[in-house]
Amino acid sequence: xxxxxxxxxxxxxxxxxxxxxxxxxxxxxxxxxxxxxxxxxxxxxxxxxxxxxxxxxxxxxxxxxxxxxxxxxxxxxxxxxxxxxxxxxxxxxxxxxxxxx
Amino acid sequence: xxxxxxxxxxxxxxxxxxxxxxxxxxxxxxxxxxxxxxxxxxxxxxxxxxxxxxxxxxxxxxxxxxxxxxxxxxxxxxxxxxxxxxxxxxxxxxxxxxxxxxxxxxxxxxxxxxxxxxxxxxxxxxxxxxxxxxxxxxxxxxxxxxxxxxxxxxxxxxxxxxxxxxxxxxxxxxxxxxxxxxxxxxxxxxxxxxxxxxxxxxxxxxxxxxxxxxxxxxxxxxxxxxxxxxxxxxxxxxxxxxxxxxxxxxxxxxxxxxxxxxxxxxxxxxxxxxxxxxxxxxxxxxxxxxxxxxxxxxxxxxxxxxxxxxxxxxxxxxxxxxxxxxxxxxxxxxxxxxxxxxxxxxxxxxxxxxxxxxxxxxxxxxxxxxxxxxxxxxxxxxxxxxxxxxxxxxxxxxxxxxxxxxxxxxxxxxxxxxxxxxxxxxxxxxxxxxxxxxxxxxxxxxxxxxxxxxxxxxxxxxxxxxxxxxxxxxxxxxxxxxxxxxxxxxxxxxxxxxxxxxxxxxxxxxxxxxxxxxxxxxxxxxxxxxxxxxxxxxxxxxxxxxxxxxxxxxxxxxxxxxxxxxxxx
Numbered sequence: 001x002x003x004x005x006x007x008x009x010x011x012x013x014x015x016x017x018x019x020x021x022x023x024x025x026x027x028x029x030x031x032x033x034x035x036x037x038x039x040x041x042x043x044x045x046x047x048x049x050x051x052x053x054x055x056x057x058x059x060x061x062x063x064x065x066x067x068x069x070x071x072x073x074x075x076x077x078x079x080x081x082x083x084x085x086x087x088x089x090x091x092x093x094x095x096x097x098x099x100x101x
Numbered sequence: 102x103x104x105x106x107x108x109x110x111x112x113x114x115x116x117x118x119x120x121x122x123x124x125x126x127x128x129x130x131x132x133x134x135x136x137x138x139x140x141x142x143x144x145x146x147x148x149x150x151x152x153x154x155x156x157x158x159x160x161x162x163x164x165x166x167x168x169x170x171x172x173x174x175x176x177x178x179x180x181x182x183x184x185x186x187x188x189x190x191x192x193x194x195x196x197x198x199x200x201x202x203x204x205x206x207x208x209x210x211x212x213x214x215x216x217x218x219x220x221x222x223x224x225x226x227x228x229x230x231x232x233x234x235x236x237x238x239x240x241x242x243x244x245x246x247x248x249x250x251x252x253x254x255x256x257x258x259x260x261x262x263x264x265x266x267x268x269x270x271x272x273x274x275x276x277x278x279x280x281x282x283x284x285x286x287x288x289x290x291x292x293x294x295x296x297x298x299x300x301x302x303x304x305x306x307x308x309x310x311x312x313x314x315x316x317x318x319x320x321x322x323x324x325x326x327x328x329x330x331x332x333x334x335x336x337x338x339x340x341x342x343x344x345x346x347x348x349x350x351x352x353x354x355x356x357x358x359x360x361x362x363x364x365x366x367x368x369x370x371x372x373x374x375x376x377x378x379x380x381x382x383x384x385x386x387x388x389x390x391x392x393x394x395x396x397x398x399x400x401x402x403x404x405x406x407x408x409x410x411x412x413x414x415x416x417x418x419x420x421x422x423x424x425x426x427x428x429x430x431x432x433x434x435x436x437x438x439x440x441x442x443x444x445x446x447x448x449x450x451x452x453x454x455x456x457x458x459x460x461x462x463x464x465x466x467x468x469x470x471x472x473x474x475x476x477x478x479x480x481x482x483x484x485x486x487x488x489x490x491x492x493x494x495x496x497x498x499x500x501x502x503x504x505x506x507x508x509x510x511x512x513x514x515x516x517x518x519x520x521x522x523x524x525x526x527x528x529x530x531x532x533x534x535x536x537x538x539x540x541x542x543x544x545x546x547x548x549x550x551x552x553x554x555x556x557x558x559x560x561x562x563x564x565x566x567x568x569x570x571x572x573x574x575x576x577x578x579x580x581x582x583x584x585x586x587x588x589x590x591x592x593x594x595x596x597x598x599x600x601x602x603x604x605x606x607x608x609x610x611x612x613x614x615x616x617x618x619x620x621x622x623x624x625x626x627x628x629x630x631x632x633x634x635x636x637x638x639x640x641x642x643x644x645x646x647x648x649x650x651x652x653x654x655x656x657x658x659x660x661x662x663x664x665x666x667x668x669x670x
Contacts, residue, residue, distance in 0.1 A: 056308040060353030063401060067352045092357065092376045093397040 002026060005033040014039055016065075017047040022054040030061050034068060042074040043099075049080030059092050066097065075099055110226055111135040111153055115145040115171070116160040116188065121211075125158060128215055134222075142166030142174075149175050149183060155229055156222065157185045159205070161196075169203040176204035182232040184225040188213075256315050260322065268292035268300060272491045275300060276459050277482040287314030287356075288426050288480040291322050293329040294492050296546055299363030301325075301335050303342075304482055305356045305399070306377060306426040317356060317400070320345045332526045332546055335362040336406035339373060339399065346400030355400040359392075359424050361484055363416065366547075366642075368486070369575060370414045370422070375399055378430060378442075381423045382414060386452045390414055407583075413576050421455045421485040423462075428479040432466050435473045440466055459483040505609050508535050509599040516592045519561075525553060528596065536600055536609070545611070545663060548646050551639040552615040552659055553596065558582060560617030560657050561592045566639075593618045608666040610648075614658065621656030 002019040003026055016033050018026065034044065044065060048054075062076070069076045077099035081089065089095065112134050114125045122138045129136050137152060139145050141163045148154060157175065161168040172185050187200040187208040200208045207221055269275050269292075277290050287307030295301045303325050307314035321342045328338045339360055346356060357376030364371070374380055376398035382390040395410040425445075432440040445462070453461050462481060510531060514524055529546055558564045562585040568574040595616040602609050640659070644650040647661040 056306075056357070057353070060308045060355070063355070064353045091378065091394045093394060096397055097402065 003029040003033050005037075007037060007039075011039060012042040013045060014042070015045040015047055017050060019050040020052065022048070022051045022058040022061075024055065024057040027057065027061065031064065034065060039069075039072055039074045042072070044069050044074060044076045046076065046078050047080045048078060048082075048085055051085055052082065054085055054088055059088075059094065062094070062098070077101075109133065109135050110155045111137060112222070113145060113148050113152075113154045113157045114138045115140075115142065115157060115163070115168070117141060117163040118160075121160070121188070124213070128213070128218060129222075132219060132222075142168060142171030145171045146174055146178070149179055154183055156225055157183060158188055158209070159185050160188045161191070161200075169199065172200075172204040181236060182229060184229060186221060186225065253315070256319075260315060260319055268294075268302075268492060270493070272489075273300065273493075274485040274487045274490060275302065275483070276485075277480070278459075278463055279480045287318070288428070289318040289322065290480070290482060291325050293326055295329060295335070295362060295364075296332045296543070296550060297364045297366040298490065298492075298543070299365035300361070300484065301329050301338070301363075302361045302482070302484060303338075303358060304361075304377065304424050304426070304480070305358040306480070307356050308354050314354075317346060317350055317354065320349060321356065321399075328526075332529050334406065334523060335360050335371065336373070336409050336411065337523065337526075339375075339409055340404055340406040343399045343404050347403065350400045355398040357394075357398040357426075361422060361424070363484070363486060365490070367569070367575065368416045370416050370420075370486070372412045372414070372422075373409050374412075375409075378425055378427055381449060383421045383423060383449065383455055383458065384417065384419070386454060388446075388449050413579070415575060416486040418486055418488045419455065421458070421483055423449075423458075424482045424484075426480040429462070429466060429481055432470045432479055433473055434470050440469050444469070455485065505536065505602050505606065507601055509597065510535075511597040512595070514594050514596070516561075516589055519557065519592075519594065520586055524596075525550060528598070532598065536611075544646050548643050548661055548663060549596075549613060551643045552613060552661065553594070555639050555643075555659065556594050556615045556617035556619075556657075560619035560621070561594065562586065562589065563619065591618075608664065611663040611665070612660065613647075613663065614660045616654070616658045619657050621654060623656065 004017045005014065006017075007014045014034065014037055016030070018030075046062065046065070062078070066076050078089065078094070079101060089098075089100070094100075112129055114122050114129075114136060116122050116125070116138075117140050126136045126138065137148060137154070139148050142159075143166045145157065145159065146166075149157065157172075159168045159172060168187060172187070175183065175185065184206040185204060187205045188211060189196065189200065189208055190211045191197070192210060197208055206225065209218060209221060269277065273292075275292055279288055279290065287305075289305040289307075290302070292300050292302045303321070305318065305321060307317050324342045324345055325338055328341060329335070333341075339358075355376075358373075359375070359377045359380055360371075360373040361380075362371040363369075370382070372380055372392040373396060374392050374394040375396035376394050378394075380392040381388045382392070392412050395412070397404075430440055430442050430445060434440075444465070448458070448462055448465060459481065463479075466479060510528070512524060512528060514522075518524070525546075528549065532545065559566065562582060564578060564582055564585065566578075568578040568581070595614075597614045599612045600609055601612075640650070640652075643659075643661055647663045649662040651660045652658070653660060
């Protein structure tokens with residue numbers, strides 16, 4: 001499974017970890033990971049340390065997660081990305097939409 | 102025995118000996134099969150070509166045509182799968198192998214073992230069912246495909262109607278390449294003449310593929326063309342397109358885009374890069390500036406027109422701009438390797454003259470991928486700033502002939518309105534609706550724009566236009582203008598337009614008056630013949646475009662007379 005998901009004991013944060021390519025093939029895995037999770041005033045961490053590529057549909061999936069988080073007054077933080085992935089996130093100005101690092 | 106759909110299976114028995122045929126018919130009919138008998142290979146071929154046969158039991162040695170020959174012909178002629186089971190008395194390996202080589206699917210030894218016969222038939226017919234199932238699915242996929250192609254064609258036609266102006270050509274300086282399927286990969290390019298006779302160009306790359314991406318392009322094209330023609334600023338156009346996309350698109354979809362706007366009056370380029378790869382400005386065979394993405398792609402979060410990060414750059418004739426979607430960098434060769442940024446940048450450093458660069462990049466990219474299938478689309482655009490431009494006649498405003506009439510309009514804008522609202526497009530629209538001046542439209546717009554800019558920049562905000570004499574100063578001028586606009590507490594501009602018919606009814610005179618609440622200046626000292634005179638450039642242009650221009654009051658009122666004749670159109 002290339003998407004793993006873990007909710008912290010205090011129910012304040014949840015970590016989604018991705019491996020390899022983050023692209024359209026992970027669409028349902030990614031969505032299923034968080035769709036039943038509710039964190040009030042919490043933080044979703046997306047761990048991209050295992051990701052070496054993400055495409056525009058991955059950016060779209062991150063926007064969906066943000067929408068999910070926004071509805072719960074929670075935030076989304078992207079962590080662990082390498083330089084190439086950071087470049088892709090920068091081009092899309094995602095640093096203006098997400099917490100980074 | 103019947104198939105999945107409950108149809109009775111039909112078995113063709115081919116044997117020259119009647120006793121064998123009779124025996125098989127008895128066995129098979131007992132199991133519920135339909136049986137058709139023929140006596141030789143030739144009759145067998147006729148039967149499979151004219152009747153619905155599910156399986157063939159084929160003897161080998163027969164007069165007229167033997168089983169081997171018949172099997173080979175049947176397998177060649179019949180497109181769907183009909184299993185052939187050879188009936189043979191020969192048990193040597195060579196003969197059995199020959200059965201399979203001739204196209205047989207199995208063999209059955211004489212004399213027949215009933216158990217073996219029925220189980221072989223069942224197993225073969227199961228395979229037939231599988232084949233038929235796949236065929237059905239293929240057919241329905243094919244149908245779906247056809248339907249989708251039709252839908253795409255319809256969408257494409259709608260899209261072509263929305264973006265009717267193709268501005269490409271040697272006289273416009275615009276070149277771009279998109280492969281035929283690119284529209285359905287979500288790449289769009291639209292271009293329109295702006296109020297300075299330069300081009301505004303919007304390049305977009307939607308997330309996702311197929312129809313959904315194309316659908317998003319339609320409202321954007323509509324907004325872009327309509328608003329640009331109505332002389333709205335490109336940032337207003339972006340803000341509106343962004344709003345539309347937020348309303349229309351699902352959360353995960355957005356449009357990475359670049360807006361280019363060339364101001365030909367001042368030779369200034371403005372670039373808004375929202376999520377596309379770097380935009381390059383090429384001068385004297387090298388990149389002199391790179392415009393990186395500094396904005397969130399369109400369709401994600403609400404933006405007002407002033408929130409877009411706009412980068413400005415003075416242009417020289419011969420400068421060329423290059424914009425690509427990620428398709429260029431991600432073009433793959435047969436080994437799966439990407440063309441990449443480095444290969445692209447190398448091309449910019451090879452001293453290739455600007456006239457050849459566009460074609461060179463495309464051909465280098467094609468050479469590289471060498472026929473490998475492209476995953477994304479290769480969209481590349483070049484916009485060159487040339488000393489002379491002419492645009493194809495566009496079907497901008499309706500040619501509806503309106504009867505000339507007498508009318509007047511007045512606008513009073515206080516400092517708050519001036520801060521948050523660009524009134525000119527609305528005024529121009531009103532004028533166009535009252536009195537469409539086909540050929541005078543651009544001219545009139547320039548007159549009004551310059552008069553308004555003069556009142557705002559110099560009358561109200563007291564900016565020094567000599568700042569604009571150097572390229573760096575031009576940008577500083579705009580920043581300072583923005584700052585003063587925010588900080589000024591009061592002031593107003595009054596614009597009035599009055600149209601009166603000529604006595605013969607074949608023409609008219611439009612009187613434009615712009616008055617600002619500033620303290621004015623000593624206009625008598627102004628020398629309109631000197632290009633560098635204080636606020637001279639704009640007003641000089643106005644006076645050259647209209648019949649008469651007067652500076653009145655304490656220098657805070659300007660009146661221009663614009664005369665038109667019916668034969669202008």
